[in-house]
Amino acid sequence: MNSLIKLELTRALRNRKFLFFSVIYPSVIFLLVSNQTGNVDGSGLSVAKYVMVSMASFGALTAVLMGNSERIAKEREGGWVRQLRLTTLPGRGYVLAKTASAAVVSLPSIVVVFLVAAAVKDVRLDAWQWVALTGAIWAGSFVFAALGVAIGYLASGDAVRPITMIVYFGLSILGGLWMPSSSFPSWLQDIAKWLPTHAYAALGRAIEQSQAPHAQDIAILVAFFLLFAGGAAWLYRKDTLKA
Amino acid sequence: MTTTATATTPVVGFDQVSKTYGSVRAVDGLSLALHPGETVALLGPNGAGKSTTLDLLLGLRNADSGTVRVFGTSPREAIVNGRVGAMLQSGGLMDEVTVAELVKLACDLHPKPYKVADVLARASLTQIADRKVNKLSGGQAQRVRFALATAGDSDLIVLDEPTTGMDVSARQAFWATMREQADQGRTVLFATHYLEEADAIADRVLVLHRGRLLADGTAAEIKAKAGARRVSFDLEGEIDEAPLRNLPFLTSITVSKSGSAAGSSQTIRIQSTDADATVHALYGLGVYPRNLEVAGLGLEQAFVAITAAEEARQS
Numbered sequence: 001m002n003s004l005i006k007l008e009l010t011r012a013l014r015n016r017k018f019l020f021f022s023v024i025y026p027s028v029i030f031l032l033v034s035n036q037t038g039n040v041d042g043s044g045l046s047v048a049k050y051v052m053v054s055m056a057s058f059g060a061l062t063a064v065l066m067g068n069s070e071r072i073a074k075e076r077e078g079g080w081v082r083q084l085r086l087t088t089l090p091g092r093g094y095v096l097a098k099t100a101s102a103a104v105v106s107l108p109s110i111v112v113v114f115l116v117a118a119a120v121k122d123v124r125l126d127a128w129q130w131v132a133l134t135g136a137i138w139a140g141s142f143v144f145a146a147l148g149v150a151i152g153y154l155a156s157g158d159a160v161r162p163i164t165m166i167v168y169f170g171l172s173i174l175g176g177l178w179m180p181s182s183s184f185p186s187w188l189q190d191i192a193k194w195l196p197t198h199a200y201a202a203l204g205r206a207i208e209q210s211q212a213p214h215a216q217d218i219a220i221l222v223a224f225f226l227l228f229a230g231g232a233a234w235l236y237r238k239d240t241l242k243a
Numbered sequence: 244m245t246t247t248a249t250a251t252t253p254v255v256g257f258d259q260v261s262k263t264y265g266s267v268r269a270v271d272g273l274s275l276a277l278h279p280g281e282t283v284a285l286l287g288p289n290g291a292g293k294s295t296t297l298d299l300l301l302g303l304r305n306a307d308s309g310t311v312r313v314f315g316t317s318p319r320e321a322i323v324n325g326r327v328g329a330m331l332q333s334g335g336l337m338d339e340v341t342v343a344e345l346v347k348l349a350c351d352l353h354p355k356p357y358k359v360a361d362v363l364a365r366a367s368l369t370q371i372a373d374r375k376v377n378k379l380s381g382g383q384a385q386r387v388r389f390a391l392a393t394a395g396d397s398d399l400i401v402l403d404e405p406t407t408g409m410d411v412s413a414r415q416a417f418w419a420t421m422r423e424q425a426d427q428g429r430t431v432l433f434a435t436h437y438l439e440e441a442d443a444i445a446d447r448v449l450v451l452h453r454g455r456l457l458a459d460g461t462a463a464e465i466k467a468k469a470g471a472r473r474v475s476f477d478l479e480g481e482i483d484e485a486p487l488r489n490l491p492f493l494t495s496i497t498v499s500k501s502g503s504a505a506g507s508s509q510t511i512r513i514q515s516t517d518a519d520a521t522v523h524a525l526y527g528l529g530v531y532p533r534n535l536e537v538a539g540l541g542l543e544q545a546f547v548a549i550t551a552a553e554e555a556r557q558s
Contacts, residue, residue, distance in 0.1 A: 003351035011339050078335030083391065086301055086322060086329045087352040241305070 001093040004084075008101035018067055023109045026059030027116045033178075034121055040180050045208055048121040050180065052113060053133070053204035058177040059109035060141035061197065064102040065148040065168055072098060072152025073160040076239060085240075095236060098152075099145045106141045110134055125208065132207045140200045143221055144171075146228035153235035171197040196224040252315040254279055254399050254430045255300055260309035262295055262454075269295040271454035272309070277432060279398075282425045284441035285434040286465070287451035293434040294332060296451065297403050300432075301329050314398070321399075325354030328397035330388045332404045332434075336376045343372040346390050353395030365420060366390035381408040389417070393424065400424055402433040406440065418444055442466055472518035472539055476525075476532035477501070479508045490524050492517035 012018060033051055040050040072095075075081050084094055111134065117123040125133070147167070155163045172178055174188070175197025181189055192198050199217035206213045253276040262270040270292045277283055287293050298304040299311050302318030313321035321327050337345055346363055350356040363369045366386045371379070376387065385408060392400060402421075406414045421444070425431045435441055441448045442462040450458040450465055458465055471494060488496055495514045500507060511532075515521040518537045525532060 003348050007337070007340055007344055007348050010344065011337075014339065075335060075337070079331060080335035080337055082303060083331060083334045083336070083388075085303060086327070086331070087349065088323050088325065088354060089352055 001089060001097060004089060004093060004097040005100045008097050009104055012067065012101050012105050015067075019105070021066065022059060022063035022105055023112055026055040026062065026109055027113050029058070029178075030055040030113055030116060031120065034117070041182050043180075043205060043209070045205060046123075048117060048123050049125075049208050050205065052117040052121075052123055053137070053208060054177045054201055056110045056113040056133070056137050057140070057197070057201045057204060058172055059113055060106040060137055061144050061168070061172065061177070061200075063106035063109050064099075064141045064145040065151075066164065067105070068098050068102050068145065068148035069151035069155070069164045070160050072149060073156050076153070077156055081239075091240065092236075095149050095232065098149060099142070102145050102148065103138070103141065106145075107134075107138055110137050110141075126210075129207055129210070133204055136203045136207060136213065137200075140203055140221060143196055143200070143225040143228060146225060146232050150228050150232035150235060153232060153239050171195060174198075175201065177201055194220065196221055199224075251279070253277055253312075254281075254314060255432070256310075256312040256315075257296075257299075258310045258312075260299060260306045260311055262299060262304065262307055268454050270299065270306075273451075273454065273456055274309075275449060275456060275459070277399075277430055279430055280425075280428050281447050282422075282431045282445050283433075283447045283449060284445035284462070285432060285449050285451060286436070286438065286441045287434075287457075288436055291436075291451045292454035293436075293451055294403055295454075297329075297401055297432075297434055301327065301401060323354075325395055326398045327401060328392040328395065328399070329401040330392035330403065330405055332407065334388055336384060336387060338375075338377040340376055341373050342368050342376060342379070342387055342390075345376055345387065346372075346394065349391040349394035353397075355396040357393075357395055362390050362394050365393065365423075367416070382410070382413045385409060385413075385417075389420070397429070399430045399432065402431070404434050404436070406435075438466065471514050471516050472537055474513040474515055474518055474521055474525075474535070474537050475511065476535040477508050477510050478530055478532060481507070482509055482530070486528050487511060487513075487525075490515075490521050492521050 030051055034048045036047045039046055043050055072081075081094060085091070114123075114130065114134070148164075151160065151164055151167065174192050175181070175195045176184075176192060177197055181192045181198060184192060199220040202217045203213045203221070206217070255275070255277040257273050257275045260270055260273045261268065273292075273296065285293050285296060295304065299306055300313065300318060302311075302322065311318060314324075314326050316324070318327075337348075343359065343363065346368070347359045350359050350362060360369075363372050366389050368383075368386055368390055371383060374383075376384070379387065385405070389405065392402070400421075405421075406417055409417060418440075421431060421433075433444070442465075445462055448458070448460060448462050448465040449456060484498060487498075490496075490513065492515045493513055494516060497512045499510050499512075501510050513521060522535070522537065
């Protein structure tokens with residue numbers, strides 16, 4: 001299985017367009033929107049700190065969601081998944097390799113946002129906070145990696161790209177990764193606070209505020225992870241039976 | 244006479260295997276056994292159930308009923324033990340990686356792998372080892388699939404219509420490589436709808452039609468059965484049909500009147516398993532056939548002819 005992970009990684013790192021979108025693009029947006037001074041309402045965090053977590057989360061989301069769903073759908077239809085089933089690779093090996101390679105790309109996209117924030121916007125945190133932030137955002141990205149796999153097995157052909165885009169932008173914007181959800185009308189805030197992306201960013205912000213992450217956020221993320229991973233596993237088995 | 248041969252496990256054993264899609268019986272009570280070292284062609288027209296049979300053999304699908312054993316184990320176990328290498332019909336490949344990288348992956352995943360360089364050389368891929376997989380021509384991609392199927396020392400090689408999309412010279416080169424594999428004692432099973440291909444390569448031919456095994460024999464035997472020809476001609480005037488019906492090697496005959504102003508004439512259509520002998524005997528009847536035509540039957544029609552013959556024998 002390691003050789004497949006290695007090859008998936010080689011391929012991901014070779015794809016410049018994908019690397020730009022998942023590694024550079026979040027940092028670029030960070031620089032564009034973190035210009036205001038002062039604090040974000042109700043958080044006690046400076047704009048730069050607030051946006052840094054949003055963009056690190058957004059970058060990780062991009063890395064794990066965008067590449068995989070489309071590729072899985074394509075490779076399923078093209079017959080590569082069938083070909084792999086004629087090797088010693090265990091059935092779930094393909095999905096694990098996809099998830100692992102996505103996770104490896106998501107890590108630099110998180111770190112690059114942090115580096116840019118520290119170097120350009122003078123964001124300063126304690127050492128433990130940097131480590132905890134990186135760990136929490138990276139670990140949280142697995143929730144969305146599972147979602148990417150589920151979409152890859154759910155949709156096919158031309159449908160997979162629009163579905164991925166809708167889910168990706170919907171989760172990013174409504175979850176408050178692009179602008180604080182406190183700027184939404186209150187009915188929308190009520191919906192947004194149940195989204196996994198909202199809980200995801202809240203995780204990072206709690207660490208910035210030197211607090212332990214809220215139990216509710218962790219519960220939401222765990223629930224969504226179980227939902228997405230369970231859905232992916234179910235769709236995967238269904239696909240295997242009809243392949 | 245006592246035999247010293249132990250009850251050898253067949254390479255592949257199908258026992259009363261059926262597979263249905265909706266209302267279509269793709270494979271219908273199929274039983275067969277392949278033995279070590281055989282080169283076997285699975286011959287049949289499109290839709291005969293060849294691909295489904297191979298899918299069942301490779302564990303890509305599960306049978307509705309019956310059992311499939313490969314080297315005495317489940318198909319999946321045989322693959323995990325590295326005993327089976329397979330090339331699927333237009334099987335997908337991983338994009339955006341090089342030929343060498345993909346072949347290396349196949350070698351890494353095989354329990355008894357060959358050296359990457361050797362696999363590339365055998366599939367004539369050395370020259371294009373650094374090319375991206377998605378930039379290959381159809382024939383080159385087919386050679387990559389072949390390389391994936393032969394990345395390790397497997398005992399059984401399964402090929403689903405491997406020469407689809409290859410030109411004549413590529414086809415010949417492909418079968419030359421394949422014969423090498425067979426000469427090393429491997430069992431080779433390939434699906435094809437070309438009778439000529441089965442004839443040239445296989446030492447045993449299984450004919451599949453509508454999911455059932457129609458014939459099982461040497462290529463020559465199948466050729467004699469499936470090599471039926473159609474003979475058609477016109478006869479003028481009133482004719483006696485009885486001697487026509489008794490022509491040798493005849494499997495079917497239809498007589499249709501085609502009356503014209505000049506007088507009545509009949510068009511006779513005959514299917515024969517040995518057209519030369521049938522026509523020779525026809526002249527022996529002392530008639531004067533006009534517009535004589537002898538044509539080969541397509542494989543599909545040949546199968547219908549065999550089926551009809553089988554059914555006639557059974558009733």
